[in-house]
Amino acid sequence: MRIEKTHDSVLADFASGFSGFPESVLHEGRRSLVNIFATAFTGCREEPTKAMLAAALPFSSGSHCTLIGRPDRVDLPLAASINTAGANIFDFDDTHEATIIHPAAAVFSALFAHAEIHGTCGRDVLEAFIIGCEVECRIGNAVSPYHYAHGWHITSTCGIFGAAAASGRLLGLTSEQMIDAFSCAASQSAGMAEMLGTGAKSVSMGNAARNGYMSAILAAHGCGGTDAPLTARLGYLNVYSDTPAPEALTDDLGQIWEFATNTYKPYPVGIVLNPVIQGILDLREHHGLSLDQITGIELFGHPLLQERTDRPRAATGRTTQVSAQHAIAIALLTGTATLDEFSDEAAQRTLNIGRPEVSFIDEPDRDITSVRIVVHLKNGQSMTQDITDAAGSRKNPMSDAQLEAKLMAAASRAGSSCDNRALLDALWSIDTSANAGNIIRMTGA
Amino acid sequence: MRIEKTHDSVLADFASGFSGFPESVLHEGRRSLVNIFATAFTGCREEPTKAMLAAALPFSSGSHCTLIGRPDRVDLPLAASINTAGANIFDFDDTHEATIIHPAAAVFSALFAHAEIHGTCGRDVLEAFIIGCEVECRIGNAVSPYHYAHGWHITSTCGIFGAAAASGRLLGLTSEQMIDAFSCAASQSAGMAEMLGTGAKSVSMGNAARNGYMSAILAAHGCGGTDAPLTARLGYLNVYSDTPAPEALTDDLGQIWEFATNTYKPYPVGIVLNPVIQGILDLREHHGLSLDQITGIELFGHPLLQERTDRPRAATGRTTQVSAQHAIAIALLTGTATLDEFSDEAAQRTLNIGRPEVSFIDEPDRDITSVRIVVHLKNGQSMTQDITDAAGSRKNPMSDAQLEAKLMAAASRAGSSCDNRALLDALWSIDTSANAGNIIRMTGA
Incomplete structure (x- = not known):
């Protein structure tokens, strides 16, 4: 009872x-x-x-x-x-x-x-x-x-x-x-x-x-x-x-x-990388950004972004799913971010061509679905892209x-x-x- | 490497x-x-x-x-x-x-x-x-x-x-x-x-x-x-x-x-009960002890004996496997302790006939394979049985x-x-x- x-x-x-x-x-x-x-x-x-x-x-x-x-x-x-x-x-x-x-x-x-x-x-x-x-x-x-x-x-x-x-x-x-x-x-x-x-x-x-x-x-x-x-x-x-x-x-x-x-998820990556890919693809499509123009990139993000994705030498498809350096490089090279861009072959490709230097600036108050991307170019100029409510997030x-x-x-x-x-x-x-x-x-x- | x-x-x-x-x-x-x-x-x-x-x-x-x-x-x-x-x-x-x-x-x-x-x-x-x-x-x-x-x-x-x-x-x-x-x-x-x-x-x-x-x-x-x-x-x-x-x-x-x-294990019971069963069977076989002679029993044992087996009202076969009261009663009634003595029917049998009153005296220094059993009888006398290295233990x-x-x-x-x-x-x-x-x-x- x-x-x-x-x-x-x-x-x-x-x-x-x-x-x-x-x-x-x-x-x-x-x-x-x-x-x-x-x-x-x-x-x-x-x-x-x-x-x-x-x-x-x-x-x-x-x-x-x-x-x-x-x-x-x-x-x-x-x-x-x-x-x-x-x-x-x-x-x-x-x-x-x-x-x-x-x-x-x-x-x-x-x-x-x-x-x-x-x-x-x-x-x-x-x-x-x-x-x-x-x-x-x-x-x-x-x-x-x-x-x-x-x-x-x-x-x-x-x-x-x-x-x-x-x-x-x-x-x-x-x-x-x-x-x-x-x-x-x-x-x-x-x-x-x-x-x-x-x-x-x-x-x-x-x-x-x-x-x-x-x-x-x-x-x-x-x-x-x-x-x-x-x-x-x-x-x-x-x-x-x-x-x-x-x-x-x-x-x-x-x-x-x-x-x-x-x-x-729109992209096959760790969820913290979503806004980064979205911002980079936008810079490529609307501002003509290409990989060979870049001297370095700053990412202002939630601390998990650095903790999970600062992997400059990721060498397998599986590990590039959580590598900001690879994700940025491959998105700029191909203009897309599907599973094919996170294969062992794709990993080798960006390792061979060279991935950009990425600096992470932790901002604990920032939402995990947002990022500020600052790209420094060889011509001395820079581009800034802000993403909030990245594609695939609850609000978007x-x-x-x-x-x-x-x-x-x-x-x-x-x-x-x-x-x-x-x-x-x-x-x-x-x-x-x-x-x-x-x-x-x-x-x- | x-x-x-x-x-x-x-x-x-x-x-x-x-x-x-x-x-x-x-x-x-x-x-x-x-x-x-x-x-x-x-x-x-x-x-x-x-x-x-x-x-x-x-x-x-x-x-x-x-x-x-x-x-x-x-x-x-x-x-x-x-x-x-x-x-x-x-x-x-x-x-x-x-x-x-x-x-x-x-x-x-x-x-x-x-x-x-x-x-x-x-x-x-x-x-x-x-x-x-x-x-x-x-x-x-x-x-x-x-x-x-x-x-x-x-x-x-x-x-x-x-x-x-x-x-x-x-x-x-x-x-x-x-x-x-x-x-x-x-x-x-x-x-x-x-x-x-x-x-x-x-x-x-x-x-x-x-x-x-x-x-x-x-x-x-x-x-x-x-x-x-x-x-x-x-x-x-x-x-x-x-x-x-x-x-x-x-x-x-x-x-x-x-x-x-x-x-x-010689008996299908929680390992701490082994010496108790061994001692009770010995008292029955060699000293003619029977259930209806008993007014109460004292068990001097490792503290786990009381913690695990003080279950006077256990009513299912499975729970009687860890009930000292049932184990003592059924061993005295049948002269044995096989799985048949720890069935639902056996549990009912000892509940109906009456299980002995058992007092547990914790002795932390005592080995888990030993017990002292003191049985108080209706005629005012008592029997004492000491078991060390119970059957089935590493030493025996x-x-x-x-x-x-x-x-x-x-x-x-x-x-x-x-x-x-x-x-x-x-x-x-x-x-x-x-x-x-x-x-x-x-x-x-």
Whole structure:
């Protein structure tokens, strides 16, 4: 007999039973799906995806499910694992700014794989997707800021709860079963920031999706844990954080949506580099700036800009995603900043040609989405560019059309034969789809 | 170019390449295998095992591998998961006293499943098993005492490294690949003490075995992480412990064996209750003590005895495993203490008949393997029994014959049709087996 509900049970009630989604939240769900299908195309042929697939394919029980951008068909757990790993490889997926969680990747894949087998309607998939992302972000808030700073890969560790909640909702779990799914997810939550940029990061991401789905299936079969897996004295929040905030799980739940604060990246770089690239591309396009004119550059930015991106000698594609020196050079050389500009080859190109000298001036009060760029030229003159509310930030989000272009570019780069226009139309109108499995089926190579 | 080897690489060298096992360590390996097959029989038909099997069976890719004590045959990852979960359900498996890790469960299952498919010889399986347990215990030492006290289920979290090391050795990983396997394992290490006694604990145990094996397979396919997944600043030891001891990974490696300090339980109870049961059974057998004679009992023990086992009203089989009041009552009623004496029915029986009043007197200097029992009788007299070095402790280990009897009782209780004598002979002579898969094949129901 419960007198007062725990945070755990309030969150479980919400996950299994919430209805009454505002249209604005539903539309953010569709936008997030367009974005995550785009980034799934970007990662589908990378080395970690290929290694994970090769390792697990002998243990795939069937070919019911699509791998986005690939010809192989695999069973549900493996499809969930691989599509999630691919969608997150470049960290080009959505970002929940408060926690730096990329919420969608762990959540979407099992839902579409499930729909391929069970013919689930699009509206149910969309609602489950939103619920999963919301649960994931709220658990992320409840363990932040300690959790990520301590060394956890928060997108993996919290992603499994998103996958469990979303999958559990599709499976029709009761609220009590949903708590059991949370227990099973808590027992499997893993992933370390140390592994960022390596295959092992993709392994924990794949697990978040696969094991999140399995947590819901296990709960449906009666496998569970304790009454308060999140908030007990030895529960998830206390074990995974020294700054637990249980009220973040449930405050204004269903009224204020963490999911609606999601952002999407226009460029495949660490989020602090966005305003720099935007400013440099603008100087090139509108003021004719070229690399060989430059003697040096000053960046007045949030301290994280220097801390994360002062990497003058970054030599691999992956590390140039967080190198201001490379990003400026390649943007000036090519006039663009897509994944091709952050490859191993692109890194070599700017190392050979020479990257500009960059001085960082830390301004702690500056917003992370803004920068002042001062370029000193060989002719003794200088140019100044101020960016506020960079493209892709919450105050200046990517438009629906820009998200469409991101997906089309990604699919094209992956060599996909997918009818991108039809895929986009299907995602925008997912609410009316009788079988969401038909949507992901369009994306196999 | 490495100037000085990291602890990580020394441990990886050991895991992939150590040879020259002393006979005493090899024999401890055989003893540990007898014990873990015994406890695998005890857990093979419990609810968590059945739920895990039902949840995952639709995703099993084949029937190459045996489930101990069950008729089903499944694929390798699922066999690893289920056999490990079953072997650990009652915590009746082996105990590494320094960390309270149960080392064998996570390690043995994938090795035998692998042997069933690949026809691996018994000597290779035995050596891999010992290596896996040693790596697991050393990583446990390196994160203790903080790790378990903070809320981690150390048998799951460290078990995955044991499974990865053992599996990686069987797969012939190089030392560099072994480090990659450690990275993949670190990315998947999970399990919380909060879930003890529930199905969710079995889920993390199953994952330790399954994902440990997959870590080795992933490494063989080129999926890896960083150079020092264990000892880097944001590596495993620092993320999972506030008292990291990296030197524990490698001090006297291959000279002093943590694995050789393993112990085996004669009774299926929390380890602190062992001397109590031993003393009570002795009083019953040699002094005719019966439950209805008693007015009260005093237990002079290590403080953990009271802290863990003062549970006069424990009402389920699982909780009576840590109830001194029930353990004393049922031992006096039945003259034995097997799993049948720690069932839900047995709990009801002693609740109905009445359990004795027990007073605990904490003696901090007393060894955990000793107790003084003072029994006050209705006739005004009292009996005193002193136990030191209880059966199953390091100083008074179970004999080979007692381990055999434990396996026979467990197989019989599981209704197994296994030829137990032949199974035992095969385990004692595993070094000469051309195919260790034939050993586990004897155990299917």
